[in-house]
Amino acid sequence: MQNKQWILNSFPVGEIKENDLILKDSNLGEVNDGEVLIKNVYLSLDPANRGWMSGKASYVDAMQIGDIMRGGTIGIIEESKNEKFKKGDAVQYQGGWQEYCINDGMGLRTIPLNTGLELPSFLSVMGMPGMTAYFGLLDVLKPKENETLVVSGAAGAVGSLVSQIAKIKGCRVIGIAGTEEKCNWLKNDLNVDGVINYKADNLNSALKELCPNGIDMYFDNVGGEITEAVINRFNIGGRMSICGQISGYNSETLQPGPRNWINILVKRLKVQGFIVFDYQARAKEAFVDMSKWMAEGKLQHKNHIVDGLENAVSSLKMLFSGENKGKMIVKISDE
Amino acid sequence: MQNKQWILNSFPVGEIKENDLILKDSNLGEVNDGEVLIKNVYLSLDPANRGWMSGKASYVDAMQIGDIMRGGTIGIIEESKNEKFKKGDAVQYQGGWQEYCINDGMGLRTIPLNTGLELPSFLSVMGMPGMTAYFGLLDVLKPKENETLVVSGAAGAVGSLVSQIAKIKGCRVIGIAGTEEKCNWLKNDLNVDGVINYKADNLNSALKELCPNGIDMYFDNVGGEITEAVINRFNIGGRMSICGQISGYNSETLQPGPRNWINILVKRLKVQGFIVFDYQARAKEAFVDMSKWMAEGKLQHKNHIVDGLENAVSSLKMLFSGENKGKMIVKISDE
Numbered sequence: 219m220q221n222k223q224w225i226l227n228s229f230p231v232g233e234i235k236e237n238d239l240i241l242k243d244s245n246l247g248e249v250n251d252g253e254v255l256i257k258n259v260y261l262s263l264d265p266a267n268r269g270w271m272s273g274k275a276s277y278v279d280a281m282q283i284g285d286i287m288r289g290g291t292i293g294i295i296e297e298s299k300n301e302k303f304k305k306g307d308a309v310q311y312q313g314g315w316q317e318y319c320i321n322d323g324m325g326l327r328t329i330p331l332n333t334g335l336e337l338p339s340f341l342s343v344m345g346m347p348g349m350t351a352y353f354g355l356l357d358v359l360k361p362k363e364n365e366t367l368v369v370s371g372a373a374g375a376v377g378s379l380v381s382q383i384a385k386i387k388g389c390r391v392i393g394i395a396g397t398e399e400k401c402n403w404l405k406n407d408l409n410v411d412g413v414i415n416y417k418a419d420n421l422n423s424a425l426k427e428l429c430p431n432g433i434d435m436y437f438d439n440v441g442g443e444i445t446e447a448v449i450n451r452f453n454i455g456g457r458m459s460i461c462g463q464i465s466g467y468n469s470e471t472l473q474p475g476p477r478n479w480i481n482i483l484v485k486r487l488k489v490q491g492f493i494v495f496d497y498q499a500r501a502k503e504a505f506v507d508m509s510k511w512m513a514e515g516k517l518q519h520k521n522h523i524v525d526g527l528e529n530a531v532s533s534l535k536m537l538f539s540g541e542n543k544g545k546m547i548v549k550i551s552d553e
Numbered sequence: 554m555q556n557k558q559w560i561l562n563s564f565p566v567g568e569i570k571e572n573d574l575i576l577k578d579s580n581l582g583e584v585n586d587g588e589v590l591i592k593n594v595y596l597s598l599d600p601a602n603r604g605w606m607s608g609k610a611s612y613v614d615a616m617q618i619g620d621i622m623r624g625g626t627i628g629i630i631e632e633s634k635n636e637k638f639k640k641g642d643a644v645q646y647q648g649g650w651q652e653y654c655i656n657d658g659m660g661l662r663t664i665p666l667n668t669g670l671e672l673p674s675f676l677s678v679m680g681m682p683g684m685t686a687y688f689g690l691l692d693v694l695k696p697k698e699n700e701t702l703v704v705s706g707a708a709g710a711v712g713s714l715v716s717q718i719a720k721i722k723g724c725r726v727i728g729i730a731g732t733e734e735k736c737n738w739l740k741n742d743l744n745v746d747g748v749i750n751y752k753a754d755n756l757n758s759a760l761k762e763l764c765p766n767g768i769d770m771y772f773d774n775v776g777g778e779i780t781e782a783v784i785n786r787f788n789i790g791g792r793m794s795i796c797g798q799i800s801g802y803n804s805e806t807l808q809p810g811p812r813n814w815i816n817i818l819v820k821r822l823k824v825q826g827f828i829v830f831d832y833q834a835r836a837k838e839a840f841v842d843m844s845k846w847m848a849e850g851k852l853q854h855k856n857h858i859v860d861g862l863e864n865a866v867s868s869l870k871m872l873f874s875g876e877n878k879g880k881m882i883v884k885i886s887d888e
Binding site: 463475485490491 | 611776809818821824825
């Protein structure tokens, strides 16, 4: 049985180029006792994927040349020799950029049926982006009612959920995104209090206008100049949670800290990085609240689903150009 | 009656130069009802003074050209028309770089007599540096027993107290300083667990050797490359309190954030700036503990006292060259 796989062929320098990843056919082995054969259906594409390809260990081990490209997936069990799973079960796991996977059951989470939620939701609002938004906002920033929150990457998979959860918690929310379409979605559908198109607007003056009482919290998905502009407008005692730094992921050199770093001292800021994996043990808290808010119609989300594993690289690149419209997902096969 | 005063004559660019501050004679006015005449005895010199001269507001209002140079002082009441003070009282206050001051009593703290402590202690261990060390370590970093703490500027007024309080709390303490003499004092007298002379040693390899289990906490007085080296060696979940950034205070441009900033995300670090003034309301907590530890012989401190108000500028500059040996104080007159 043949299995199409994306293989890391070279560590990208700057933007991902043709031949950094190559699509290959391989032979799928046998399903041994204790193992399951999984057909991958949906593949999650996330900004963090770029860092995994760098050849440098970070919060995960470094990928090696020749490895199957890593990625979060949803798959359907096709054959099971593991008593914990049966044919037809839907599972969420790190299945990688491939059509099939033989797995010993470690790291598979069965997706509950009859929730009324479509499968891709478990890669977005009920998956890693949802947990990231939930804990990065509620546990790291600890918002209080009426505080002003700025979110960068606000129309993205994580940012759009952060914006909505913060509204549920009674905050004033200003979203930063890179197109008018995204800004309109944030403003008209997600009801954030103000939007900034960082490609069109002057960041400093827009933040001044939209945050007349300063900024209390910043949920950072991007880093770079946007972060510097927010720091300039922070109130004393402001809090900042660092979730992602996408503006620097394609850079050949490390993206340096903000040039106005001294404000961390002068304004007594609290800056904290976090990784969603650290919250695995508390995942249930997020699922309970998120599904309740979804049922109440308080959480919207958008999936941008591209058909075909062969389009995974071009789809990943859309995250960096900002062309994606919602959570980026590749559909590998039919459910 | 004549009063010698240091006047801000120009905003320094880079290092403080001759004529940025000039020593002038002025006439002392009359002591009106409600006022006191104070003879300044000791003047505190601190790295933060440089920032106050920049012409830019920070956590304090900007100084203006023509202002008396700001500084913390200890003075003796010479004449009182304020019922709260009597002749001979010792007071601590922001008296500025001058021989005398007429004050309406606002902002004066009477120094208790019969404590057995010499007056300059109230500008160091029992003054602002002591409170800075106490709250910056215990409230911001919240050390736990057996954790590894790195302190930069470790032989300074604040750093040397941080190092000792951390030892009292059962931490493993590594001190960074700029001369062998300072390192020897830290190691032999203050009993820190390891020392690094940042001017002679390779920072990265020294930190690796002295912190075999990584770094849990960093008390930062300096910023710049030392901070970057510490970040490289931080454990996951490491905490950093930013007290000062002296390595950048003479720079004409803002000292940028660390080039390895991405580690705040990857290592889930918590970075927090603080200003001692925010802890005024809790000062007593510090005084109680600090005086107890002093009485128990657990806190040593060194004052570097220079005679004569005319030497204030050259003494301030010693803080930036690292020539000072202990808390820098100018003796303006006899007690």
